Amino acid sequence: MGSDESILILERVKKYFPLSLGLRGKKLYVRAVDDVSLTIRKGETIALVGESGSGKTTLGRIIAGLLPPDEGRVIYRGIDLYNGNVLSKNKELRFKIQAIFQNPDTSLNPRMMIYDTLAEAIRVRNNGLTEEEVAEKAAVLLENVGLNLDHLTKYPHELSGGEKQRVAIARALAMNPEVLIADEIVSALDVSVRAQVLNVLIDVKDKYDLTIVFITHDMGLVWSISDKIAVMYLGRIVEYGDTESVFRRPLHPYTRMLLTSSPTASLIGYYRNDKYKARGEPPSPVNPPKGCRFNTRCPIARDKCFEEDPPLSELAKNRWVACHRALEEE
Ligand SMILES: Nc1ncnc2c1ncn2[C@@H]1O[C@H](COP(=O)(O)OP(=O)(O)OP(=O)(O)O)[C@@H](O)[C@H]1O
Ligand SMILES: [Mg+2]
Structure with missing residues (x-):
C-alpha cells in the first residue's frame, strides 16, 4: 500500500513525435503523451492502463528517465529528472528508477552468462566488492526472484520466457532502485507462468520496499496487482483513483468500456x-477529436462533449475523471 509521501510527480508532461510525412508542408505530430500530471506515492503500485497506442510505454519511458518530454517536468524526490530535454547528470537518479519491458531479449545481453549480467549490475552499485561478495549478492538476487544457482551459468537463450523476466527483475533489483517501471512484463508469457512472475513482483516489492508503475492493457492484471489505476486514452489520463473504487464504480465511460469488455475483469x-460494450477503434493520435477525445466512441456523449475538452477533475474523494457526464449517467 502507498503512503502519503510523494516520490514522483509529473507536471503537465507532453511528448509529441514528429511524423516524417507532413501534409502540404505542415508538420504533423503523434501526440503520444499530451498533458499528463500525476503524483506517485511511496510504496504504491499504480497501473497505467489503456488500449494499444494510448501512450503508456511513452509515459513509462519518460518516468524511467529514458525519454525526455517535450514539455513539462518529472520530479523524483524533489529533483528534476530532466534539465530541459536532457537527462539529469545525477547518476544516482538513474539507478533509483529502473524499467523492465515486455521482451527480455532486448534487455539481456545474449552473449553474457546470467552471472555476468548480474555481476555487472552489482558492481555498478557497489565499488570494490570481492568476487565472493559479488557472487553472494548474485545468489541472493536469484533466490529472491525464484531462480537457483544452476541458472547463473546459463545464457539467456537457455532460459524460458518466464525465467528471462525473472532475471530482468533481478538485474533491475541489483541497481537498488526505489521505483520499478514494469511495462507489459507478463504479456508475452503463458497464463500459468504469468501468475508466477506476478507473484515474484509482489514478493520483491515488499522485500525491496519498491514503488511500482505497472503498465498493462489487461484489466484483470490491474486488479491483481495495483492499488491505484490511471486509465489512459489518446495520450491523456481520463480516470485516476483507487483500483478497488474504480472497479466498483468506474466514472469515465472509457473505463466502463474497458471493464465491460475485459473477460478477466468480468470474472x-x-x-x-x-x-458500454466496446465499439469502434481509437481515433488517430495525430488528429484527436475536438472536444472530449472519447466522443467518437462514447455512448453517452452530448453536445458539450463535442465542443469542450473536459479537464481531469476530482469528482469524488480521490477520484479524478475527465468527463462532462460522468455523474449524470451511469
Ligand atoms: N519513437 C516513436 N516515434 C514515433 N511515434 C511513436 C514513437 N513511439 C511511440 N509512438 C507513437 O505514440 C503513440 C503511443 O505509443 P505507445 O507505445 O506509448 O503506446 P502504448 O499505450 O504503449 O501501446 P501498446 O499497448 O501497443 O504498447 C502511438 O501512436 C505510437 O505509434
Ligand atoms: Mg506499450
Whole structure:
C-alpha cells in the first residue's frame, strides 16, 4: 500500500513525435503523451492502463528517465529528472528508477552468462566488492526472484520466457532502485507462468520496499496487482483513483468500456454494463477529436462533449475523471 509521501510527480508532461510525412508542408505530430500530471506515492503500485497506442510505454519511458518530454517536468524526490530535454547528470537518479519491458531479449545481453549480467549490475552499485561478495549478492538476487544457482551459468537463450523476466527483475533489483517501471512484463508469457512472475513482483516489492508503475492493457492484471489505476486514452489520463473504487464504480465511460469488455475483469464481477460494450477503434493520435477525445466512441456523449475538452477533475474523494457526464449517467 502507498503512503502519503510523494516520490514522483509529473507536471503537465507532453511528448509529441514528429511524423516524417507532413501534409502540404505542415508538420504533423503523434501526440503520444499530451498533458499528463500525476503524483506517485511511496510504496504504491499504480497501473497505467489503456488500449494499444494510448501512450503508456511513452509515459513509462519518460518516468524511467529514458525519454525526455517535450514539455513539462518529472520530479523524483524533489529533483528534476530532466534539465530541459536532457537527462539529469545525477547518476544516482538513474539507478533509483529502473524499467523492465515486455521482451527480455532486448534487455539481456545474449552473449553474457546470467552471472555476468548480474555481476555487472552489482558492481555498478557497489565499488570494490570481492568476487565472493559479488557472487553472494548474485545468489541472493536469484533466490529472491525464484531462480537457483544452476541458472547463473546459463545464457539467456537457455532460459524460458518466464525465467528471462525473472532475471530482468533481478538485474533491475541489483541497481537498488526505489521505483520499478514494469511495462507489459507478463504479456508475452503463458497464463500459468504469468501468475508466477506476478507473484515474484509482489514478493520483491515488499522485500525491496519498491514503488511500482505497472503498465498493462489487461484489466484483470490491474486488479491483481495495483492499488491505484490511471486509465489512459489518446495520450491523456481520463480516470485516476483507487483500483478497488474504480472497479466498483468506474466514472469515465472509457473505463466502463474497458471493464465491460475485459473477460478477466468480468470474472471478478465488479462492474459490467452492456451499454458500454466496446465499439469502434481509437481515433488517430495525430488528429484527436475536438472536444472530449472519447466522443467518437462514447455512448453517452452530448453536445458539450463535442465542443469542450473536459479537464481531469476530482469528482469524488480521490477520484479524478475527465468527463462532462460522468455523474449524470451511469
Ligand atoms: N519513437 C516513436 N516515434 C514515433 N511515434 C511513436 C514513437 N513511439 C511511440 N509512438 C507513437 O505514440 C503513440 C503511443 O505509443 P505507445 O507505445 O506509448 O503506446 P502504448 O499505450 O504503449 O501501446 P501498446 O499497448 O501497443 O504498447 C502511438 O501512436 C505510437 O505509434
Ligand atoms: Mg506499450
